[in-house]
Amino acid sequence: MSDEFLSTSWWRYDRYEVDRLYIRPAPGARLRRYDPWQENTAALARWRDHEPPYITLARLGDEYDNGLLFGSLSKRTSAVSGVNYVGADEKLLEAVGDWCSRYGLLGVLLTGLQAFTTAARYRPEAAAFWGESARDLPTTRTFELTAGQWRLCDTILSAPWLGRPTAATGELLDQEVARKAFSQEPGLPGALPEPGLALRRNYHSFGAVVSWRLQPLDNWAAFFPDLDPREAATFDYPAPLSEAFGRLYAEPLEVFLHHARIFAVALRNLKHPLPPVGAAMTAEPDAYLETLRRLLAFVTPDLRSDPDHPERLTAQWSSPSLLSTLAFMAYRDLTGGGRVGFCRRNACGKVFLARRADQEYCSPRCKATAKKRYQRHPEIAQEAIRLSKQGLSVAQIADVLLLSEKRVAAWIESDAREDERSTERDHQSGGQ
Numbered sequence: 409m410s411d412e413f414l415s416t417s418w419w420r421y422d423r424y425e426v427d428r429l430y431i432r433p434a435p436g437a438r439l440r441r442y443d444p445w446q447e448n449t450a451a452l453a454r455w456r457d458h459e460p461p462y463i464t465l466a467r468l469g470d471e472y473d474n475g476l477l478f479g480s481l482s483k484r485t486s487a488v489s490g491v492n493y494v495g496a497d498e499k500l501l502e503a504v505g506d507w508c509s510r511y512g513l514l515g516v517l518l519t520g521l522q523a524f525t526t527a528a529r530y531r532p533e534a535a536a537f538w539g540e541s542a543r544d545l546p547t548t549r550t551f552e553l554t555a556g557q558w559r560l561c562d563t564i565l566s567a568p569w570l571g572r573p574t575a576a577t578g579e580l581l582d583q584e585v586a587r588k589a590f591s592q593e594p595g596l597p598g599a600l601p602e603p604g605l606a607l608r609r610n611y612h613s614f615g616a617v618v619s620w621r622l623q624p625l626d627n628w629a630a631f632f633p634d635l636d637p638r639e640a641a642t643f644d645y646p647a648p649l650s651e652a653f654g655r656l657y658a659e660p661l662e663v664f665l666h667h668a669r670i671f672a673v674a675l676r677n678l679k680h681p682l683p684p685v686g687a688a689m690t691a692e693p694d695a696y697l698e699t700l701r702r703l704l705a706f707v708t709p710d711l712r713s714d715p716d717h718p719e720r721l722t723a724q725w726s727s728p729s730l731l732s733t734l735a736f737m738a739y740r741d742l743t744g745g746g747r748v749g750f751c752r753r754n755a756c757g758k759v760f761l762a763r764r765a766d767q768e769y770c771s772p773r774c775k776a777t778a779k780k781r782y783q784r785h786p787e788i789a790q791e792a793i794r795l796s797k798q799g800l801s802v803a804q805i806a807d808v809l810l811l812s813e814k815r816v817a818a819w820i821e822s823d824a825r826e827d828e829r830s831t832e833r834d835h836q837s838g839g840q
């Protein structure tokens with residue numbers, strides 16, 4: 409796949425504030441659009457050891473998991489939703505803030521979102537006849553993801569009993585009445601989500617019977633902390649990916665970390681697949697691959713005309729969220745010769761992307777530390793040789809001692825050479 413095709417757009421602020429509930433832009437932070445693909449390619453050209461963002465995200469997921477495992481995180485009650493959530497430690501919060509300042513939020517709400525219709529309200533008529541001033545008419549507003557773009561679709565509700573010519577612009581319709589009018593509109597029922605509902609595709613719960621569902625907009629309160637939660641159902645949401653949307657949107661910390669874990673678990677299982685456990689796993693034997701696949705499903709090839717040569721077309725990819733773009737980056741790296749590795753240095757064990765076949769450490773620093781350690785601890789080599797003499801294979805020893813096969817093989821080989829030489833010496837001395 410040629411790099412020139414790899415282009416997509418996302419937004420980020422230059423600084424994020426992370427508390428135990430939310431990740432959101434810091435006060436006064438500047439919004440900037442950027443292309444995650446181009447930036448990743450440019451960084452890789454400049455630094456050979458540049459790590460793709462899905463890897464660094466997966467590490468945050470691992471840290472979160474370790475925190476859960478060793479109990480350094482504590483259960484708290486969310487002030488917003490009233491549900492229990494797991495608080496993360498300060499170091500993790502800081503790391504999350506750094507990651508987001510570099511790449512932005514994941515766009516979890518936009519992943520899988522297909523269409524939503526905001527509460528019906530009075531809106532100025534788009535086209536007024538000559539000599540008439542524009543009237544305010546009861547209107548529903550649907551945003552629909554079509555061919556990689558959010559398309560706006562306003563529908564004037566024409567049920568005659570709705571007429572209230574004196575209503576002010578923006579005034580809400582009674583939502584029960586609006587839904588009833590919507591359901592009577594010719595051609596509409598079943599075509600678009602009803603006012604107050606969003607249509608989304610399930611991409612992470614494999615046990616679910618259906619892959620599509622309608623979700624009430626009050627569920628969105630969790631992503632818009634500046635709104636009064638009671639307003640979430642009827643709020644006049646701006647177009648997704650617009651600047652106004654970016655300014656309002658925040659990501660609950662737990663949701664962000666949950667998705668970081670999705671990457672961590674998927675990558676770990678690519679390397680060390682778990683045997684299927686229980687019925688849920690048997691239904692999706694490749695659950696870890698399936699996770700990445702489902703996120704990839706939202707990425708589509710796209711094209712636009714070249715501004716300098718209108719007769720030519722340029723290729724790009726459209727992705728609804730950074731989350732899907734990250735899955736696409738993983739797809740590209742892992743099908744293009746890269747592989748997932750876990751650092752061989754015992755104390756580290758971090759996930760990394762190996763771009764070279766013989767890469768065993770997450771970083772040059774870990775490599776240097778590990779090397780020093782083996783020089784300081786000749787007993788590790790002795791142990792490897794002892795196990796080899798007991799009949800263990802190189803691969804088995806490497807597994808037991810958490811070493812690379814290459815290193816174990818080298819020790820055994822040099823030991824065998826040493827044996828040969830001493831046998832020769834014995835022969836020579838015996839012959840004298």
Ligand SMILES: [Zn+2]
Binds near residue numbers: 752758
């Ligand atoms: Zn390491």
